[in-house]
Amino acid sequence: MFKKILIANRGEIAVRVIRTCKEMGMQTVAIYSEPDRTSPHVLLADEAYCVGPGTSSKSYLNVIKILEVIQKCNADAVHPGYGFLSENCDFADAVQKTGAVWIGPPTKAITTMGDKMAARKLVLKTGSPVVPGTTEPLTSINNAKETAKEIGYPILIKAAGGGGGKGMRIIHSENDLKNVIGQAKSEAKKAFADDRIYLEKYLEEPHHIEIQVFADNHGNVVSLGERECSIQRRYQKIIEETPSPFIDDKLRLKLSKTALHITESCDYSGAGTIEFLVDKHKNFYFLEMNTRLQVEHPITEMVNGIDLVKEQIRVAAREKLSFTQEEIIPSGHAIECRIYAEDGFNNFAPSTGIITEIMFPHGLGVRMDEGVRVGQEITIYYDPLLGKLITWGKDRKTALQRMIRALKEFQIAGIETSIPFCLMVLQHNSFQQGNYSTHTLDAIKNELSEAVNNHKKEHDWAARIGAVHAHHKSQQTIITRKGQNKLNNWTVSGRLDELQ
């Protein structure tokens, strides 16, 4: 087994991986950019090396520098996390050339599945259904027009180079086509250095459901069940749960079988996720395979009692999977809310600033995978994910009530977060009933705003009082003098008034 693992990532996922490495008795190495010097992943790791300035391309994507660190610190394995270099096969190859082990699938599988069009072709060959669309990148606007007509509007434009909603657009009519394609291409080029885009059919009230698979190097391939990821904003997931309230055992089995089939077809090993779209008639289509750990992997861990990172490390060390398909019997229900630095009620605008206070929720069945601390500045350089809150319960109702409780308990000051947005979504009838699709967030937007306004009306007095206090305090700076912060300021200023 490995002695020292370098984690080529930052934020909550780096922290997540470090935790498991430490439990396995391994030394951990963090890399960081200059502004991340005091980030938790740097503080938690046994060793830490700066790899460049804030801009990702000069630090967390700086392959040459990272390879130098791998050799310098004598790491015998590299965990890439998700995002950044996790699906970059050149990096995976280069890591292996240094003599370190790549904790991820074989580079060939990354190449095939990472290229969305090559993946479609492969999956079609296995006889599994894919969403109707183009298998070749668009060559011209005319080519796009013809194809769109064949498939039928509305259509979806997607980037060939990656996911995460970047470069993705819906087009309702031919008139919109030209403008939108230009925008999508430039976004795709920036995000993935690849401006190839393709078209696909936009489905009716689709659910985004994915299957977690795991394969070792001894021919074992196991499905760890599904995750329902239909609550998305800007095509990015924000709330996930397992099991899905939408699918039945029959469909669950079919999805798992298809996922296993696809995994076997690309000679896979390690953790992988097969994403499907399931329309309202329960037709399912292969969407893509992610050849890495997913952000939302903790919910699968919670219901299966398995540490997926530990399993990734074991598989990379060429050990056998620690479980068989028969042993996978999920128990209870798990929900995850992604805590983003953004204003959910202002078009999900990113929020930056210094975190002045954090109170993490705790208690039975609550798990916090965090990547930030008090005093840390949230900058525009990176993904706005601050951490993930996960709750487990013996059934859906318990897990859901627990999540609402935990979110209410969760306090972060200094930046806006997705906490208030998640709270409103979870309390909405459609989520309570487990009756939602990827279209639901858009459909209930006004109801959510209304619920926020009602909440605000109820707390009108508290807000007015807070504002008067702040105003009064700014006029009377004397009451904030050092050492008196813990005193009740009204009392203090009252005393001052009496003295005058």
Add this chain to the structure above:
Amino acid sequence: MKFNTIIDGQSVEMEFSYSLNLLSIKPEKEMQIDLVQLGVDSYSLILDGKSHHLTINKQPEKYEITVDHYTHLVQVQDEMDILLEKFGMQSNTSSHAGEIHAQIPGLVSQLFVRPGDNVDIGQKLLILEAMKMENEIDSPIAGIVNDIHIKSGDKVEKGELIMDINN
């Protein structure tokens, strides 16, 4: 001490009696206040026995008060402000619709207009890139671009004035 607080145009006159931690609001409403600072900008408020978590953030001319996760924008007038208003004077200036401020912090990746350009409502003005997403900023009014305070490639802070459009 008397204050006017304004939320969404709704003005309320409030009188505080600090020594008793008591708030009276006209007409005849009284509330017990217990406000204690927890951190740099966070507070615990027990209002008539009900417990709330507040964060306070001062903005130009107003306060951003978060009560149990949801943010209120509150304007406060003290006795001096109220007096000035009575004489028809305003102690602060308000911004007009043609001022384009950055709604989010980010990098100006593309600028589509120049000073002197005629723009329509909804016309694309610039692209603000933040956290790898492109955010299109459209004109809220029709008019002529007067001044542009930034250039392509600039990093802007939230609330920063980007350009003026005259209608």
